[in-house]
Amino acid sequence: MTKPVIQLKSITKYYDLGKTIAHVLKGITMDIFPGEYVMLFGASGSGKSTLMNIIAGLENVSSGKIYVRGTDLSKLNHDEVAQYHRQKIGFVFQSFNLIRSLSVVDNVALPQMAAGIPKARRLKRAMALLEEVGLTRFAHYLPTELSGGQQQRVAIARALVNNPWIILADEPTGNLDSESANDIMDLIKQLNERGKRTIILITHNPDYIFFPHRVFYVKDGLVTKTIINRAKYAYAEMGPQQKTFDLDALFSKHPDMSLHERQSYELANNFYETFKLEALSRGRLERLAHSIQDFLDDKKTELELADVLDKPFKDGGVGLRKQLAKDIAKKTALKKQEFILYAVKENKPVLDLNIEALKAETDGQITENQQSPELPKETTELKSETKQIQN
């Protein structure tokens, strides 16, 4: 089974500005798989570049963990991180960042110098990549003799030269006219589809949200939603090798899943992290989620939930230690309260609960307007919505 190439676990990042603290990332969790094309989409200032710099090994996290092909980046020393950045990451910038005094082919070949590759081989590799991006005949031009779109192609060839694990592209079309921009987006798509390269692309242009497999909406340092381009997404099947539930995949596969069931999977993932449930098998985690759902559905009391969590697996339980079972049941009960309060505040239906009683408690703040709970939307519905965050 495929393992993620990048795993981000509850990443936060803040800058201490003396009098104030800037909380730039507020807890970002995501897995990115080899061969995947993902997009970080959000308004300027939302934290996208910071997140990308963290993935690239250019910035430290304030808390949380980042694993690259299973290696905890925080365990690497300074030189190892630098090497990771140089060899495993291909970076494409908005402003191309080419060296003006070097020819196109020398620009592409440059990153291999640090890797100690002999000159003839460097040039051969650079020429092969220029062919891939369609610029063979400009190899001996200077960058300034090329159009913006062509310069970005050179930069992309350069990013590929060490055969990196991931290509990171931060607003790669930001400095281009729309025709060149489309051209670059097509090239990046090809690199992913034909070259099977893993790509993380930042943009705030809503026209591009159909290109990748997944779009992570970033807002104020959080991923506020994830959109799966189902036409392309073969990765939904990758869930089971992860111990936690792949909520994106699950929710998009079962769009009519009840609110409580979705909440129960979210809570199970949550508890997996906070109570360090790594030792639990998939089957036990499934049963944990289902027991939580029974409790949310009012089919079990808190005590009964604690009981089933504690009961041996062979007897239909989850098989947790007694104290852990109690703690999880208690946390679940608190969460249930939160969900109810939240639903009341948000004016959403509280499934299977006594709406009349709640109405009385909240001075009739609940109206008749009970929308169905929000479900993952199809990308086609998103365009108008995403226009709003264009800057």
Ligand code: ADP
């Ligand atoms: P985006 O790429 O989404 O436009 P950034 O990641 O560049 O956003 O920045 C997110 C926020 O973090 C911004 O408000 C920015 O001012 C702040 N920020 C970024 N780097 C620093 C820094 N070194 N010190 C203080 N604040 C920073």
Ligand code: MG
């Ligand atoms: Mg940015």
